[in-house]
Amino acid sequence: MNKLAYRLRIYRSVVGMNIKEMLAYNLWFWSQLGAHLFLTIVYVSFWKALYSERETIAGLTMQQTLTYIILARMIAPLVQWGYTQEFGYWIREGTISSELLRPVDFQERIFIGHLTRTFVALAQQLLVTGSFAVLVFDIRLPTDPLIWLSFLISLLLGCSILFCFDWIFGCVAFYSTEVWGLQVVRGSILMLFSGVLLPLTMLPSGLQTLAQWMPFAQSVSIPVSLLSGITPLDQLGSIWLQQLAWLAVMLMLSRLMFNFSVRKITVQGG
Template sequence: MIYRAATLSSVASTLLSFAIQICLWYALLGTGLQDGTRFTDMVLYVLVNMFVSTLTRANIATTIEAAVVDGSIAMEILRPISYKYYLLSSIFGRNAFSVVTNVLPVVVIGAFFLGGAQLPGAGGAAAFAVSLVLGVLLMFELTYTFGLLAFRIQRCWFLNWYVSALTTFFGGTAVPLWFYPEVLQAVSYALPFRYVAFEPVNLLLGRTPAGDAWMPILCALAWLLALGLLGRLMWRSAVRGLTVNGG
């Protein structure tokens, strides 16, 4: 009964969040266009962002902090499996459950607001799918890289807040980047956050033509490889300098 109540309250919270965003964008856009943006575009935008944020929600820094403080990190390192993929697999399992129970009902309801939406062709849909997968993996790498800082600073309850804030602001998860001033748009191109959900949505809405999809996809791949390499170097450095009290 406890888990049922928690699940139902989480579903209600997700539906309320979706309703608030839809009402807000309907009030701002109405049924017309604003800077080339339709109301149905924003419905798709909200749905995709909700899916990505739910699937990649993680607080790896706090998990590592607790393991370092109580010394259980020593046993985690000795296991014959990758600690990184152990963390990501457990997070993905929990988040996949949230996607099924929280996001799918919202998608069903959101479908009623998509009348007249212009969906991409087969090429655009394939590019969107590839970009979305890369965005999910990129967000996992970002949370893992930030989480490894827990080995150095230990008290890191605030790191998840920074990741969330940077993703919201420079990733355009709350307000699309096409509404941003040119200066902030230029800054976002130099950061990885826009490739998590914003660029996949651009492909879905046709703002980025399918023929030009290779650019955001290559940028996402480059950031994914760079963060993967950085994470490996940080992990090796952390393990070498790790000291566990009592062992």
């Protein structure tokens, strides 16, 4: 019991530090938000032009697609950057040694911070970008609390799955002296197969099948499809079961990969 209380105190501190860190850099937040709003306007204009001479595309109406795209753009900043860059920085600067020596599980601590930043950023995006979309683009977000609860649980599971994938991918940094290229590869694949650019139902059948066998759709396409009404709630049980299976496998692989890779540490700085 004392051990559990001790861990909870540590993780409460981790949550507090991550919230303060996110709220401290106001200029960075507003500059990123401005760029994000501009891209949202570009995306909406593009899709309105595509729908100008047709009623549906891949079975989706313009309203469904626009709602999906705007919501996906809100989620995009939460998943765009993985941990390959951070792993590379820690190894290059030599701080990986102090990170590993802290009296708390390394992956758990980073995961708690990751979820904290994700949901603080989501609240910011919904407040600013969501209000902008409702007022300017006349997008109608659902009012049913059950839909929002389903979305948040699905997003939690999806972000956890993507975190485990990023952890596995980040472990490659232990074998490399430069990780910028790895981050670019990860970001490019994510943009297509997560559903950030367009609903995955609009992809060719071969790419849709490939997307189903990758973890990226779990973090954006699946929760956003629930919130935008593309995926009905009667499929919720199978969706959560699939996400839990993904999470169990990815969590196990991420632990195994890290325990193996950490033996190969070569500190480049310090």
